[in-house]
Amino acid sequence: MGNKLCDLKDVRFVLYDLLNVEELCKSERFSDHSRETFEMTINTAEKLAVNDFAPANEPGDVIGCKWENGTVRVPSVYHEPYRKLVEGGWFCAQEKYEVGGQNVPHVVDYVCKILFFAANHNLAGYYGLTHSAAKVIEVFGSEDQKRKYMLPLYEGRFGGTMCLTEAQAGSDVGAVRSKAVKNQDGTYSIIGSKIFITGGETDLNENIIHVVLARIEGDPEGTKGLSCFIVPKIRVNDDGTLGENNDVVCPGIEHKMGMRGSSTSVLAFGDNENCRGELLGGERKGIVTMFNMMNEQRLLVGMQGIAQGSTAYLHALDFARERKQGVAAGKKEVAQDPIVVHADVRANLLWMKCYTEGIRALVLYAVFCMDRIHTAADENEKQKWNDIIEVLTPVCKAYGSDKGFEVCIKAVQVLGGYGYCSEYHVEQFARDCKITSIYEGTNGIQSLDLVNRKISMKNGRAYRTVLSQIKESIVEALEWNELIPYASDLKSYLGMLEEITEKVLNMKTAGVVELVESWASLYLEIWGDILLGWLFLWEARVARERLEESKTEHKPNGEAPDYFNEAFFTGKIITAKYYLGTLLPPVTGKLETIRKSDHAFLDMQESFFFD
Template structure:
């Protein structure tokens, strides 16, 4: 079966030619890993995704999850794939061998996660959330909790979730009403209702472990009074066997636009006053604990957007090559002219190049952030550790929000490439778009991500993380001053980078002057501005490598740019040449058509216009 999910050549380029992940072996943590091992993992991931996971995507969308007599059933096809997923060790591919993991760098886990998510994201949420819950227990649990819960989740024997949202507490987590009553020995009776819980109940595993945010009786209001508890669906006996049902009842499952193969549940804890949970970590530190899982989940949501956009783009390119419609532009007046594939038409090419630039830019972003995480965890140099950890902190909101927003836009463009057929269920692009939409909403809406970026991340580490990031972009620009092929593109990037730095300083000044509404009201425009600069930098970094390698191929083949026939033959015969030419074209297109938006956005921000707050509530509409 063909891989229409992820461009594996682009994965290879990003890993080895851009990031040089083989260099991670200089750190003791990764000393035993090599390109051969990385390639073996990625080859297995591709085969498993294409042959086993991908065929279940449409099945999950059509069959959906079902809820009957208080029990949730997932699509039947998911069971065999889940078993293979667990047997393949994919849940812990990038975890420490001490907890049963394979120890690969996080960037390899991100790569496999991308292709699995592209194959069937609704399915991939089950093991993904299980991993996140197990990681919380690994970091904050006591030895007994690790033995009882973590080991079984990492082994894929039991599932896991993340239980935050309540009917009256969504983004405002501090308003939650779930209560924990102490009963001694670190145990509590849990009572309350959680909604929109992904993978909240299912029949893939015999037990599901719920990390639940709740307020201990008498704790202060707001987020400072929140603690977190490990609450299993079935209690666990001392010998590890399943005990009594833990009074967690599924109220219903949601009927959704997309990700229909994943159960989104309402969970009622303690209807019969018999739901027992164990404190995880310290009292009143629930948000700090949960943010570990949320940050992992937010990077995962960014991967979701990348994965959907990658699959949508690959399908759109394939369709555009096969679909015959109209004649070549040079023969448009000739009714007898042969029909050509729509990939020859300028507007289709425009959409495809826009999609290519954003998909490959997002991939570079996600992989670079994962690489920075690997460096921060591998190095023993404190300055290097702090610098790379700072990049992860700074860019997590951008990974989540821009990955999901642009992922959806790519899917939207894929539907447009398909034309009328894209609006039908005959092809998979409508499902990619429906499945992708939730990514901008859950795990903290993208508006919340923008506020996090502006209010917390820009000033984090006394602003050093942001300054270091600007310096990284500057370094790439300085290294490519002599690149004639990309001279104009790098000039555009330099202007955009300077504008980004300027607006960062402008926001800091607004804060000093008490104009807090200016950065808050412009948080989303700023996130868009910074995201555009970030992708522009990464694409031009890649293009600078590709342009050098393309020139070497042309020189080796004795072909020059003014030899149109020779160049056409080169791109037809050499996959490397055509790939590198595509990298250069995508970066130049992005610099010419996307980066100019940076200056326009900055100009709007600097007006300090507050129309969004000045308009009367009643003036929006008479409803």
């Protein structure tokens, strides 16, 4: 086994065989790159993840963050790998040269992120948010703001946060009470408090830039009255040097189930009436501005969930190959066999393999669509890829984080009693993973986003664009006899999804909203199930094509081509068949639940719950 973070052989299959990312290099945006530079980038990230991030993961969990008199010290073992992350330019590798980036395709950058987050979710989280803060300033900021804040963030010298949540305003963003009062010099005095702020106070950076959602004094209640502000921990002078403290105080940090090396901070702004912020993106444009940042984070969080699942799966696989208990079914010898030979363990591992590989492919496909926007020939093509991203984002976030956590739990089960013990690591993966279904918009919120907004976007055109991609893959798979039954089944499930989607849309139009929203999580799960079926069918077809090509292509010395590995491609086909033939069919029960439209939920009053 290679690293126990991420199966890079499978990743390379997705990149080069499925998505054909080398085609991106023909565009002007990515013309400086090639497969060789992609490989150099991924290999460098793997070394940093394996040699520096992973060894700091368990100690960081044990040490945790320490708060004292408003200052937070992250685990000391984080400082050296973080320094290497900064020196390597990883904070903006996917950005343009003009802002210090390397023009690396987003999909290649995400492979590197998967490695970093699998190795150390806590530590990698600091850099993920810093990029998002820099990006929102790049998109909406003035030239002065980009020079003072964006560039140091992209360099990793400054840390970045996203400050939305307040005690009374969690998922209900419109209830934000933080206030902004305009000053004569054009700045704003910020007054208020925020909770659950990742990286809100740390000793990793020389400064921290908070992107804060607040309401300008006199503006209307609700989301329409919110604005976005850049609020530095330490004020930045016009020449880029640091000035005085900006009256941003951390009264404490949260003590959590997991992510103990991640500083989840309470922040108080303007207790001494001396906190200054700069407007970002226009007055009362806060939601539009902040959701540019939030949508990036939601894809990232889906990736985080499956990154933890990935390392949990590989640790469980390694354990199952080493741990000996019992003998294989039908075997007469008394010598113990590795537990991987037992049907229950092998079924658990195959389940984990399916969801790890399937969701990773889904996230990489979604991010690849971002790259396709950069290479699109016209506005119509750009809109196509953007529509796909819009629909896939809530699914990637919610389905990826939910299934990633389930993979971690199954890893604990495969290890048995050892899985419950800290020295075998998987229990930490489960604890750290759980937050991914909660932060950056709970998974319930993602489900409502899909039901209430995404499927009705552009009169349904956006979601039908995704379905058209699936239908193309079904047609291509039907050309291979061994895939016909699987492609036919997927076609049937897809037809049922179209049917219940129209049902949902019609019920919403008729005002039957509460019942529809009670199905939201189930409906999103159906989307996730079918999307994975699509990707596995696509992978099976490509793997079969590669196997057939190997029979006709030969090197002069008679060796098989470099890409050919019969066991790998055969394994891809079997994994796809297992998902399509064993794990996907239960989706019919979920579809039937919505089709039946049972009203018991509506009859259940609050008083009927146990008092």
